Amino acid sequence: MAHDSLYAAPPVGAEAEPPGAGGERGAGRLAGLRGALGSWDAAVVAALVVATLLASATVQNFATGRNVQFLLLDLVPLALLALPMTLIVITGEIDLSVASTVGLCSTLMGQMWLSSGLSLELICVLVVLLGAVLGAVNGVFVTGFGLPSLAVTIGTLALYRGLSFVVLGDQAVADFPADWTAAAVRSIPGTSIPAAVVPVLLLALVFGVVLHATPAGRALYAMGNNDQAATFAGVSVARTKFWLFVASGAVCGLVGVFWTLRYASARGDNATGLELTVVTAVLLGGVSIFGGRGGLIGVVAGVLLLGVLRNALQLADVDANALTIVTGALLIASVVLPNAVADVRGRLHRRRQRATPVAR
Template sequence: MSTATAPAESTPRTYPSYAHALWRRVLLTREFAVIALLLVVFFYSRGNVPNFDGPLTLYYLFLDIAPILLIALPMTLVIVTGEIDLSVASVMGLSSALLGTLHADAGWSMPMAALAAILAGVLCGAVNGFLVAYVGLPSLAVTIGTLALYRGLAEGLLGTKAITDFPDKWRDWPSNRIFGDGTSYPMILVPFLVLLVLFVWLLHFSTFGRGVYEIGLNDEAAHFTGVNVERTKLLLFVMSGAVSAFAGLYFTLRYGSARGDNASGLELQVIAAVLLGGVSIFGGRGALHGVVAGVVLIGVISSAMRLEGYTVNKINIVIGTLLVLSVMATPAIAWVQRVWARRRLS
């Protein structure tokens, strides 16, 4: 055992490079570049896009990106481990269908129906996590399968009908403002900020988070250093399922409609935002402040282009191009650094 653990302990960590000064580790990072780009795009839009600086722009921007912000939190941890969860939007649809069915058809109270929907999300995440962590199946294949399975269950519960019979106080809750009328901050930001603090602590300030990075760098080495790889992956998929179910409840109440096809395709937007925020698709690298900035950046670009009259296709082209460039940036910067290092040595 000692011979197996020695190489893992002597191998220097590559996230982040602690050999550099603190200011360099903070400022000269991809995450800070995304934040800087967000500020540039935001202030440019305020000065040049008609009505972007209106009182309702930020309000509806937050309402639109809220489900992506929520799901991006656990998705970041999942991708840092080198895995992926493509079933998150289907879990949203299933929780939406369960909320409508249990409340309108079975007569359950809204709190009990919402709790059951979140527990269903926990179960969906546990199925994904068990198949990935303990059976050893690739997460891409597993979650593609459960994407279809959970969506099929959601559409099987409701078929083609939509349930809109929800109490007004529940239906209005997501769109209520935190500080009253005239402010730009909807109530959904409160649970998001609570979850953000929790996930920031988990990933960046706890031994659990260090284990997440270790798994992403090398799961076998992480096992030898004492990380329970299987349990960590299971917990991450459970978190992903629970938060996705909560996002499904928000989606249902905001639009006042429970449908089996709610949030179709949203998983691609979540993954795009996470990768744009600096998380490596190969695992081992990423930070939540970059992910949050990436989500807001996509929301600002979409909002500004809609106000300018651009179609959805053109908006998708711009965001897709930005994502490709951001993914290409990391290996390009690494290549430049290697070339520069060789020239300095020569």
């Protein structure tokens, strides 16, 4: 299903512009700028600014440096998982196993630290690699056997969570080195910004460049709009999607390491329910659940907006069940509203076309 979007890729294999098309290109850029200013991304950024200002003015301790530190630490796993999820959803797929993969990676890290005798540096590398293997399992079933990613990742969501309890049971491993656990929550000197935000920003830059400034990124949009057309244009759809699931698993392994060290605890229930928040942030950022539309700028804004709302509600002593309701409501709104806006824009565009006299 095709979607018009600021981030929609040009057709794969499109011809170069003819000479003298500079004026048309400049007009197109101006139109793109006007579109960006009125886009869903801009609406999410505006909502983020409003929510931050309201929370700062009405919620006690929200604007303190200590709370900013905790807020950003909470957002590190969400932001990391949202990066590969954005690319996967743009291709028309989804990965609902991310939280369970994080939990399994956390317990494997704890078990290796408990009984393997390996250095923690090597264990962290192995956990990221194991995460990539778990992601590859999803990729094989989706691309190798042609199964729907929704069904596959719901299955591995349950499988990986069950395995995480097999690895450690109800036991928790908590005797990690103090310098490692302190490093996970350490702030940049002179600021309240956690040092863990830096690798998140670097990864976001890499994913953003790949998605918005490379032929590979344009191919992802093409897959989301029409797999068959992308295949005919020379895109290796199955291989690309497979490696996206591998990347998602590797990032889950990285999050498993961070989660374990931040809370100094490897447990089977780590990150339970986080997949709902990740999907909500991605869709809230303007990525279409049908694929072919969206961008990382909106997703980053969606992650921040979701984090600000949840943090402000927690400081206001709102019940945890209410937080789940808010997340669910935002998930529904993020699916319904962008498609409703796109439908209205499409109707207005068709009406303008009918009203414009045909040049003779």
